[in-house]
Amino acid sequence: EPEVTQTPSHQVTQMGQEVILRCVPISNHLYFYWYRQILGQKVEFLVSFYNNEISEKSEIFDDQFSVERPDGSNFTLKIRSTKLEDSAMYFCASSDSFTANYGYTFGSGTRLTVV
Amino acid sequence: QKEVEQDPGPLSVPEGAIVSLNCTYSNSAFQYFMWYRQYSRKGPELLMYTYSSGNKEDGRFTAQVDKSSKYISLFIRDSQPSDSATYLCAMSAAQKVTFGTGTKLQVIP
Numbered sequence: 298e299p300e301v302t303q304t305p306s307h308q309v310t311q312m313g314q315e316v317i318l319r320c321v322p323i324s325n326h327l328y329f330y331w332y333r334q335i336l337g338q339k340v341e342f343l344v345s346f347y348n349n350e351i352s353e354k355s356e357i358f359d360d361q362f363s364v365e366r367p368d369g370s371n372f373t374l375k376i377r378s379t380k381l382e383d384s385a386m387y388f389c390a391s392s393d394s395f396t397a398n399y400g401y402t403f404g405s406g407t408r409l410t411v412v
Numbered sequence: 413q414k415e416v417e418q419d420p421g422p423l424s425v426p427e428g429a430i431v432s433l434n435c436t437y438s439n440s441a442f443q444y445f446m447w448y449r450q451y452s453r454k455g456p457e458l459l460m461y462t463y464s465s466g467n468k469e470d471g472r473f474t475a476q477v478d479k480s481s482k483y484i485s486l487f488i489r490d491s492q493p494s495d496s497a498t499y500l501c502a503m504s505a506a507q508k509v510t511f512g513t514g515t516k517l518q519v520i521p
Binding site: 301328330338339340341342345347352353355386388390397398399400401402403404405406408 | 443444446453454455456457458461463500502504506507508509510511512513514
């Protein structure tokens, strides 16, 4: 079964450093997303991406964050100048045109720890 | 008022029991209603979705949506230890999906 792949599974970084979280969505999917889950809290929407541009973003997704699809297979989330409160699980997801409203496939996540 | 409210549990039931999981919501614009299952340190996995009000059955799982009451439910029949996980309700009006906090379920053999 096709899956969304995320790397690394765990990233530890010093406060103030930049991190790039990587995702390989399912190959025929057109819609890409990043969500995050702070420990013990709910899964929160960060951003959706379609046709090489951001289609929607949340208030969490401020200038500290950026997304990119640098080639035909990867989808990245960059966090500049990380803060302690950025520590969370970050999930990438993708969907096709028929399931974009409900049928995400999530990756297993990257656990980001900011120290 | 939170957009989506879900009792975090934990909910502990004996194997074979019928499990009822519920969420309420406040945003009338939500049209798609979903249930995801999340195992520890894994991403959410879509179990079922329903468009607008109504019931949907898939094996041991039944999803119900009552838009007039802004209330959704997931029923699990003949629960198994392998059903032990956190169950997330979720809903959307467009591409963005809003999740509940999740209910942790433990099915005891």
